[in-house]
Amino acid sequence: MHHFRAPGARRFVSASLVIGVAFVVFGMSFGVLAVGAGATVAQACVMSLFVFTGASQLSLVSVIGAGGSVASAFGGAVLLAARNAVYGLAMSPLLRGPLVSRLVGTQWVIDETTALVTAEHDPDDRRTAFWVSAPILYSAWNLGTFLGALAGSAIDPATFGLDVAAPVMFTAMIVPHLRTRNGRRAAAFGAASSVALAPFLPVGLPILVAAFGMLFGLAPDTEREGEPA
Amino acid sequence: MSWPLVLSLGAVAYSLKALGALVLGGRRVPAALQRCLLLIPAALLAALITKDVFTTGRELTVDARLAGLVTAALLSWRRAPFAVTVLFGVGATALLRAVA
Numbered sequence: 573m574h575h576f577r578a579p580g581a582r583r584f585v586s587a588s589l590v591i592g593v594a595f596v597v598f599g600m601s602f603g604v605l606a607v608g609a610g611a612t613v614a615q616a617c618v619m620s621l622f623v624f625t626g627a628s629q630l631s632l633v634s635v636i637g638a639g640g641s642v643a644s645a646f647g648g649a650v651l652l653a654a655r656n657a658v659y660g661l662a663m664s665p666l667l668r669g670p671l672v673s674r675l676v677g678t679q680w681v682i683d684e685t686t687a688l689v690t691a692e693h694d695p696d697d698r699r700t701a702f703w704v705s706a707p708i709l710y711s712a713w714n715l716g717t718f719l720g721a722l723a724g725s726a727i728d729p730a731t732f733g734l735d736v737a738a739p740v741m742f743t744a745m746i747v748p749h750l751r752t753r754n755g756r757r758a759a760a761f762g763a764a765s766s767v768a769l770a771p772f773l774p775v776g777l778p779i780l781v782a783a784f785g786m787l788f789g790l791a792p793d794t795e796r797e798g799e800p801a
Numbered sequence: 802m803s804w805p806l807v808l809s810l811g812a813v814a815y816s817l818k819a820l821g822a823l824v825l826g827g828r829r830v831p832a833a834l835q836r837c838l839l840l841i842p843a844a845l846l847a848a849l850i851t852k853d854v855f856t857t858g859r860e861l862t863v864d865a866r867l868a869g870l871v872t873a874a875l876l877s878w879r880r881a882p883f884a885v886t887v888l889f890g891v892g893a894t895a896l897l898r899a900v901a
Contacts, residue, residue: 590882590883590884591883591884593884594883594884594887594888597887597888597891598887606802609802610802611802611807612802615802615804615807618807618808618811619807619810619811621811622807622808622810622811622812622814622815623810623811623814623815624814625814627845627846627849628810628814629810630849631849632806632810633802634852634853636802638857638858639858642803642806646806646809646810649810649814650810650813650814650817651841651845652845652849653810653813653814653817653818654817654838654841655838655841655842655845656814656817656818656821657817657818657820657821657825657838658821658835658838658839658841659818659821660817660818660819660820660821660822660823660825660826661821661822661825661826661830661835663821663822663826664821664822664823664825664826665826667822667823667826674822674823677822678815678818678819678822678823679815679818681818681821681822683842730898731895731898732891732895733865733869733890733891733892733893733894733895733896733898734891735853735866735894736853736854736866736869736870736890736891736894737887737890737891738849738853739849739850739853739854739866739869739870739873740869740870740872740873740886740887740890740891741886741887742846742849742850742853743850743870743873743874743877743886743890744873744876744877744883744886744887745842745846746842746843746846746847746850747877747878749840749842749843749846750843754836754840755840755843756843758840758843758844758847759843759844759846759847760847761844761847762843762844762845762846762847762848762851763847763848763850763851764851765848766847766848766849766851766852766856767851767852767855767856767861770852770855770856770859770860770861771859771860771861772859773859774859775858775859778848778852779845779848779849779852782844782845782847782848783841783844783845783848784844785840785843785844785847785848786837786838786840786841786844787837788837788840789833789836789837789838789839789840790833790836790837792832792836793836
């Protein structure tokens with residue numbers, strides 16, 4: 573908790589609280605969709621506590637909710653979670669110290685914490701950014717999940733536009749990845765294959781095909797290489 | 802939904818984070834592989850966006866969700882804060898449904 577008293581911690585607290593509000597909304601949409609896809613409140617909450625990677629969780633429940641097979645839902649969710657391994661490479665210098673904090677910190681390696689950390693240059697600021705933002709975002713995500721799962725079928729997510737919370741958030745998140753030419757190629761391939769194959773393949777499978785867009789990375793990018801988030 | 806599915810996704814998701822952060826952290830990954838892995842979010846986020854907005858099950862559809870996507874794309878492009886983008890995107894779809 574001493575990170576919250578570090579010099580300059582305040583700006584990370586306010587940045588995290590802003591993202592945290594969006595996380596509560598996003599978490600609620602996950603909770604509602606999870607219950608709609610047949611999960612219990614406990615299952616939705618345990619998933620958010622132990623999986624803690626929004627895109628994977630949402631992909632899993634939306635594929636199952638749409639009638640897709642468990643195998644394709646699981647495969648898509650795992651592929652989406654794979655990017656956290658890459659983020660982990662960038663974040664490993666922050667995960668030093670006692671075993672417990674290394675194990676807990678590992679769970680908090682996600683898009684948003686990586687984005688906040690890689691935006692800093694000073695090692696102390698990076699450490700503060702991570703250890704301040706991660707517990708706030710983790711709490712917000714789990715609070716939102718619990719509220720959404722409790723509300724469950726009592727609210728129709730479509731009325732409040734909650735069904736677009738995920739794609740809207742992904743739109744905000746994808747922007748830094750479009751700074752390089754290869755990033756734009758991969759995104760165009762992913763977007764096109766996902767829509768073009770949807771009518772012909774089981775739900776979830778087009779997402780796996782879209783992952784082949786990563787092969788654009790075999791060619792070096794002629795433009796400036798982007799940060800990992 | 803089954804408990805084994807919930808728990809195995811938790812185990813796999815944590816293992817992937819640990820693979821990068823605790824196991825491979827500090828080691829060199831071949832440059833081409835690293836470039837490919839870094840493109841996964843671009844490819845998959847784009848695929849998820851179009852799936853979430855333009856499909857219902859296996860059917861292609863255009864409906865009020867498009868308003869949320871367009872709003873979010875414009876706001877992101879104009880570098881609006883994250884929360885503003887999310888709330889206005891969600892609000893645009895809800896509003897269109899309310900008036901349509």
